[in-house]
Amino acid sequence: MLEHVVNGLVLGGTYALVAMGLTIQYGIARIMNLSFGDTIIAACFGTYVLFSTLQINPILALAVVVPLGYAASLLIYRVIMKPLVDRAPSDGALEVDSILVTFGLLFAIQGVLLIFFGGGYTSYSFLNTPVNVLGTAVAGNRLLALGLSLVIAAVLVLVLYRSRWGMMLRAVALAPQSAPLFGIDTDRAARTAFAIGGALAATGGVVVSMFQTFTATGGVVFTMKALIVVILGGKGSVPGAIVAGLLLGLVETFVAAYVDPGLTLAAVYTVFLVLLLVRPNGLFGKA
Amino acid sequence: MTMKPSIAFPVAAAVLAVLAAAPLFIPDYWTGVLLGMTGYVTLATAWALFSGPTRYVSLATVAFFGVGAYVVAVLNEALPYPLVLLSAAGIGMILALAVGLSTLRLAGVYFVIFTFGLAELVRQTVSWWEVNITYTMGRYVFLPFEGRHIYWQLLALAAVTLLISWAIGRSRLGLALKAIGDDEVVAAHAGIDVTRVKLLLFVISATLITLVGAIQAPRWTYIEPSIVFNPTVSFMTLIMALLGGPMRLWGPALGAIPLFLLFEWLSVSFPDHFSIILGLLFILIVFVMPQGVLAKIDDIRKGGRA
Numbered sequence: 001m002l003e004h005v006v007n008g009l010v011l012g013g014t015y016a017l018v019a020m021g022l023t024i025q026y027g028i029a030r031i032m033n034l035s036f037g038d039t040i041i042a043a044c045f046g047t048y049v050l051f052s053t054l055q056i057n058p059i060l061a062l063a064v065v066v067p068l069g070y071a072a073s074l075l076i077y078r079v080i081m082k083p084l085v086d087r088a089p090s091d092g093a094l095e096v097d098s099i100l101v102t103f104g105l106l107f108a109i110q111g112v113l114l115i116f117f118g119g120g121y122t123s124y125s126f127l128n129t130p131v132n133v134l135g136t137a138v139a140g141n142r143l144l145a146l147g148l149s150l151v152i153a154a155v156l157v158l159v160l161y162r163s164r165w166g167m168m169l170r171a172v173a174l175a176p177q178s179a180p181l182f183g184i185d186t187d188r189a190a191r192t193a194f195a196i197g198g199a200l201a202a203t204g205g206v207v208v209s210m211f212q213t214f215t216a217t218g219g220v221v222f223t224m225k226a227l228i229v230v231i232l233g234g235k236g237s238v239p240g241a242i243v244a245g246l247l248l249g250l251v252e253t254f255v256a257a258y259v260d261p262g263l264t265l266a267a268v269y270t271v272f273l274v275l276l277l278v279r280p281n282g283l284f285g286k287a
Numbered sequence: 288m289t290m291k292p293s294i295a296f297p298v299a300a301a302v303l304a305v306l307a308a309a310p311l312f313i314p315d316y317w318t319g320v321l322l323g324m325t326g327y328v329t330l331a332t333a334w335a336l337f338s339g340p341t342r343y344v345s346l347a348t349v350a351f352f353g354v355g356a357y358v359v360a361v362l363n364e365a366l367p368y369p370l371v372l373l374s375a376a377g378i379g380m381i382l383a384l385a386v387g388l389s390t391l392r393l394a395g396v397y398f399v400i401f402t403f404g405l406a407e408l409v410r411q412t413v414s415w416w417e418v419n420i421t422y423t424m425g426r427y428v429f430l431p432f433e434g435r436h437i438y439w440q441l442l443a444l445a446a447v448t449l450l451i452s453w454a455i456g457r458s459r460l461g462l463a464l465k466a467i468g469d470d471e472v473v474a475a476h477a478g479i480d481v482t483r484v485k486l487l488l489f490v491i492s493a494t495l496i497t498l499v500g501a502i503q504a505p506r507w508t509y510i511e512p513s514i515v516f517n518p519t520v521s522f523m524t525l526i527m528a529l530l531g532g533p534m535r536l537w538g539p540a541l542g543a544i545p546l547f548l549l550f551e552w553l554s555v556s557f558p559d560h561f562s563i564i565l566g567l568l569f570i571l572i573v574f575v576m577p578q579g580v581l582a583k584i585d586d587i588r589k590g591g592r593a
Contacts, residue, residue, distance in 0.1 A: 097573060099396075099399055100529070101570050104565075105566060107565050108562070108566030111563030114559075220518070224404035228404075260419065262411065262414065266408060269404070276390070
């Protein structure tokens with residue numbers, strides 16, 4: 001029982017981490033990014049390559065992979081998203097365009113990964129030593145993953161809610177039309193938000209790769225789960241993403257343990273549907 | 288595209304007759320190509336039926352397509368063929384109703400997200416069911432059809448789909464759909480039952496897509512979830528409809544024909560790079576021709592006159 005709680009929290013922690021990235025991209029930059037999960041998978045493979053060829057510890061790999069994720073997302077925003085933002089007559093039109101373009105991007109990233117790594121399951125063994133937590137043995141890499149997720153989430157919440165810079169980002173999320181009246185550069189805020197989202201996806205990828213197997217085509221499921229967490233938590237809400245992410249991880253682990261591992265996605269979908277019907281604006285969303 | 292019905296119908300009938308007679312004169316390989324092309328023409332037209340005017344992008348084409356194929360795989364030895372097709376259409380319809388009822392009352396983005404994962408959900412659930420309940424993984428379809436028989440069925444379905452699309456475009460329903468696409472709030476105030484119209488169209492579109500999968504099932508002979516729930520199908524349908532222009536009757540069909548030929552050639556010539564090329568091509572289409580090729584041609588014509 002306790003073992004499942006711990007495993008659920010670990011999984012949920014990573015979901016929360018990546019969902020924060022997506023919620024920032026969607027809430028502030030207003031880009032619905034369907035290639036988000038493929039960014040995560042790309043980071044998984046990046047860490048794998050660093051670990052297996054150069055023997056670089058995944059924690060150190062963060063220092064390489066995360067800035068890369070930031071830079072790549074910034075580039076994607078400048079080259080692909082910015083022209084769409086400029087030409088979109090309304091928020092709705094931008095949503096459709098961004099969904100379509102990132103859907104194309106998903107296949108492009110997946111194609112690149114398939115060429116380099118093939119379609120098989122990949123994993124590596126790092127810190128796979130059992131650690132005793134309240135009487136149950138938990139793999140060290142999972143504990144580390146949970147710790148990393150929590151620390152990064154805490155830093156992000158602090159920055160967003162306690163710094164001037166975070167307040168500017170939240171202002172753009174709340175009122176994109178009025179923010180410029182207060183001297184906020186919305187374009188820059190959107191760009192930064194999209195890049196931070198990419199950096200968080202990369203962080204999530206590094207963390208996930210420490211304890212899970214991954215495939216080049218697995219991005220869709222990550223995107224899906226991150227999207228569900230974002231909606232469960234309320235669009236643009238970082239605390240919501242954290243709570244909903246942990247919840248989803250727990251649900252998934254318990255379904256896998258007590259019902260059937262093959263039905264986890266169905267369970268996630270059920271939670272999603274029930275919540276959509278009961279609270280269409282999410283747990284923390286405003287009506 | 289602006290031909291009067293009195294001329295357009297005989298022309299369309301003549302084209303249909305030529306297409307139907309084609310397999311009697313051309314080699315089997317080209318019948319196969321025609322078959323695939325007709326399949327995608329139908330998929331793209333059926334997709335655009337709902338997603339074009341409402342602008343609700345459905346990413347779940349392959350979920351319905353796969354369900355159709357799988358129903359045929361499960362039932363092909365238990366029931367006569369027409370009943371198998373009917374069952375497939377019925378199951379596709381029920382699935383569409385369930386998806387539509389739960390998501391179409393909400394903002395469009397929820398619908399998109401839901402359809403995005405639907406194919407994966409259906410694939411995993413079917414796999415789980417086969418492994419744990421029926422203890423079979425992979426099924427065989429034994430139906431006495433050759434390529435041309437399947438082709439004829441698909442051609443008939445394509446004609447029906449285009450006819451439905453034409454009829455809806457001229458009806459009150461079509462007007463209601465266009466109003467919803469322009470502004471949902473205004474449409475609701477004008478007395479349109481927005482949810483009902485969307486649901487109706489989604490179900491029609493999804494049922495047609497299910498039938499394409501069901502009719503094409505005998506082509507594979509051997510069927511398993513990873514074959515029939517291939518996400519590339521959703522992607523190709525979307526890109527074809529977008530290239531042609533999802534708001535026009537003939538748009539999706541005109542997008543499907545050249546892209547299908549291009550994809551045939553690409554998948555043979557660059558099997559490893561197929562998905563990258565597909566992705567980049569798609570991004571390009573969204574950028575250059577957001578309304579599709581037909582609208583672009585109209586623009587150029589108008590620009591020339593002005």
